[in-house]
Amino acid sequence: MLKNLNLDDFGIYEGISETIVTTNRGWTSNAAPMGIIRKKDKLFIRLFKDSTTYDNVLSEKVLVANITWDPLVFVNSTFTDLEDSDFQTINFNCRSLVTLKKAQCWVAFECTNTKLTSEALVAELIPIRGHVNKCLIRAPNRAFFGVIEACIHATRYQLTGEDKYLKLIKAYGDIVDKCGGDNEKEAMRLLYGFL
Numbered sequence: 001m002l003k004n005l006n007l008d009d010f011g012i013y014e015g016i017s018e019t020i021v022t023t024n025r026g027w028t029s030n031a032a033p034m035g036i037i038r039k040k041d042k043l044f045i046r047l048f049k050d051s052t053t054y055d056n057v058l059s060e061k062v063l064v065a066n067i068t069w070d071p072l073v074f075v076n077s078t079f080t081d082l083e084d085s086d087f088q089t090i091n092f093n094c095r096s097l098v099t100l101k102k103a104q105c106w107v108a109f110e111c112t113n114t115k116l117t118s119e120a121l122v123a124e125l126i127p128i129r130g131h132v133n134k135c136l137i138r139a140p141n142r143a144f145f146g147v148i149e150a151c152i153h154a155t156r157y158q159l160t161g162e163d164k165y166l167k168l169i170k171a172y173g174d175i176v177d178k179c180g181g182d183n184e185k186e187a188m189r190l191l192y193g194f195l
């Protein structure tokens with residue numbers, strides 16, 4: 001554990017922080033939205049099976065949690081692969097870590113005490129390195145959270161095909177229309193295209 005790394009300085013507070021988790025295996029980098037769970041100073045991640053992130057974490061036992069307010073990154077990394085040029089590779093203790101170039105900041109974690117169930121893995125996260133690229137002062141905007149909620153319902157819709165998720169996505173789409181800027185509206189348009 002890095003004694004001098006204060007998670008508050010990286011925007012990771014108690015509860016579940018929605019981050020973009022980057023992982024890699026060999027030369028292949030991956031990004032996906034994942035929640036980092038913080039209970040006091042303990043951190044965890046729960047990864048459901050059948051994702052690239054799950055496979056990479058199981059094999060490499062390391063991940064990077066990137067903090068971003070870019071709704072397009074949330075939508076794109078949920079449903080497609082990001083471009084190679086979106087990633088940056090850094091060397092740390094003879095291993096390579098991948099981060100998102102445009103993240104406001106990131107924290108790299110070692111994944112330990114991994115527990116496997118039939119559906120998911122839960123790993124404890126130990127911070128090993130953190131970096132702040134730029135400090136962003138931004139008031140909460142309902143449209144950004146609307147895009148995040150819509151992404152979550154869209155992943156459930158893809159899994160189950162249940163109509164109730166389409167209704168929820170539409171309700172969050174209305175909030176994005178009302179409160180969003182161009183980025184949030186573009187993110188929502190992209191999301192509808194993936195359904």
Ligand SMILES: Cc1cc2nc3c(=O)[nH]c(=O)nc-3n(C[C@H](O)[C@H](O)[C@H](O)COP(=O)(O)O)c2cc1C
Pocket residue numbers: 018030031032033034035036046047048049050051052053054074077078079148151152155
């Ligand atoms: C905001 C948000 C948070 C998510 N959190 C998690 C999570 O904590 N664990 C998980 O297994 N999937 C989570 N997901 C779903 C994954 O991001 C999704 O299954 C993704 O397609 C996996 O991509 P991958 O195969 O590239 O890893 C989340 C999705 C969103 C939109």
